[in-house]
Amino acid sequence: MCRILSYLGEPIIAEDLLYKPDNSFIKQSYHPIFMSHLLNLAGFGMVAWDIASHQAKLPYIYKTTQLPFYDENLGNLATKITPYCLLAHIRGVSYTDTQVVSDQNVHPFIFRGTNLALAHNGVLFEFSQMKFDLLEYIKEEYKACIRGTTDSEWIYAILLSQLSQTSGEPSVEDLSKAILETLKIIQMVRRKRNIVLNSPVNLFITNGKFIAATRFVFDYGWYPSDAHGLAHLTYHSLWYTFGERYGYYDKEYKMKGGGKSSIIIASEPLTHDSTTWIEVPEYSLLIAHLEDKNVKIFSHDINL
């Protein structure tokens, strides 16, 4: 189980999202409110689009397996960059020596030649049984790009393979179709392998122009008999808030009202006060994109 943060809207100092709020993203690595059992200590990654940067259409990419709260470089960087779009991920894995903690497994994934990044919160139960069945749904050019050992990178490769173009900007409709198609492929392979246990797939996808996020679980509520204490039994949370601008107002971090030019979609609210956040319902796909400096939010129920 991991934590993910995404932002789209008015340029914002990254520190205001990563460090400053009372339930800041970095704090969620060691003290998440909406998850139990596990800390998120297996890597921090971030892609961020900044209009003032060289080649502004491409994001900064920062990945490390260092603990983010001890990372001085990240702390310094966060006080300097002012992205209008950001996707950050902190990786949480079970405490066993079979886990591979490496740069290659740090999200968000963004293959060379594409401008589409994906981060995942969840796990595909019995992935090793199904991964080679998924190969036939991945285009040749992406097969060679898979460098890590996570199920998430495979999901990313399947998703890219469902899009007709990845360097350009897919429409909301194309993106929505590709995400649903990806979930259907996974479901089909699970059925083929008779895998029918709870597997959460909260995906965050962005290209700097939009953010798409799913709150979804395959076979929700069906747990293995020895399930007690496993991290992926709950329906992983997903929240959003929107407004004119995110910042410190009336002695707390929140969205300032009066407009709809910025949105944060995250695994959990960045503040202890969650009343100005909306919890995305389970089995949902949310897509936010900017249109004339206004955020438009599309949502669909996912019924595979």
Add this chain to the structure above:
Amino acid sequence: MQSAEFKTLAQTNKLYQSLDPQELEFLLAHAKQVLFSSGETIIQQGKKSAGIYVILAGTVIIAGQVFGEGRVSLASLKKGSIFGGSSVIVNGPNATSVIAETEVQCLLISTALFEMFSLFYPSMKYKIMKEIAENSCNRLITVADKIRMVVSGMDMKARPIFGQFVESLTKPAEVSYEDVSLDRKQLEAMPPISIFNNDGNALLKSAIILLATNQCTLIEEAQKDCSSYFVVKGAVQSSIVEKKRVAKISILGPGSLFFPIPLINDQFPSRIHYTTCERSILLKVDQKFFNELQHNNIKLWYKLFDLLCESLIVLVRFTEKLDIRVTSEIYNR
């Protein structure tokens, strides 16, 4: 204010009229009288309430930070109204702020005192909970009706005809523990079913086990049957359905309890639709069981009512969020 005057004022309140003299005496001895000046914030949105407030005199405004609109007034409450109860029952933050519009006198039943009622005066706690539950039902119906109006005017996708047809034909099947490989001991240990264990788990003796496929309707709007359900495996979706369009409220997973609104008070219409969204194993409990519990095992009924009340408040909160979502999102189009 002199205590005799305070007592007289309190006794004019509807809730106190339902209390017996001993309960009233205990309440007035332990609850605090609190005064607020005009404009003072009594409860802050996002913070836990100090307890349950009953307005003895004056008017308060319910205000909230509304997305894209800043802070707005949502409603006003007058003498006799209760507020702050939802936060106490779910042990979570208040969804809105409460601000004194005039000078306000309240009776404050602190959270600790309210918890003490469970030990010494559970019937008094039940009466207060019932009042809060009925207020919540009223709120639920108001918000649900508002959503229905919005949905009916929206260009939203309707349920496919085939889906409606399948749903109308799909009924849950009664099964045994063995049929679905369900271990009774595991079930007894599962919250909230475990609260019935002291009495040999009367709930499990009375309940029937159902196996339901995906898209199986369990509770419909305007339904008379007041059976309740516990989710054992799988998941159930609560929705508002209007003109064949479905607006999803929330998903209930294993350990959840759901029931039609008239179970709280049969004067209220049922507004919420419940359908499985995975194949599911459920326990179905007939209303008769609850009625018998009220006569034969009142303590257990009180415990169960706590659960009903908590589930109801969570449902109201999700419905309020749906109200925001259907207007701020381009939903299911």
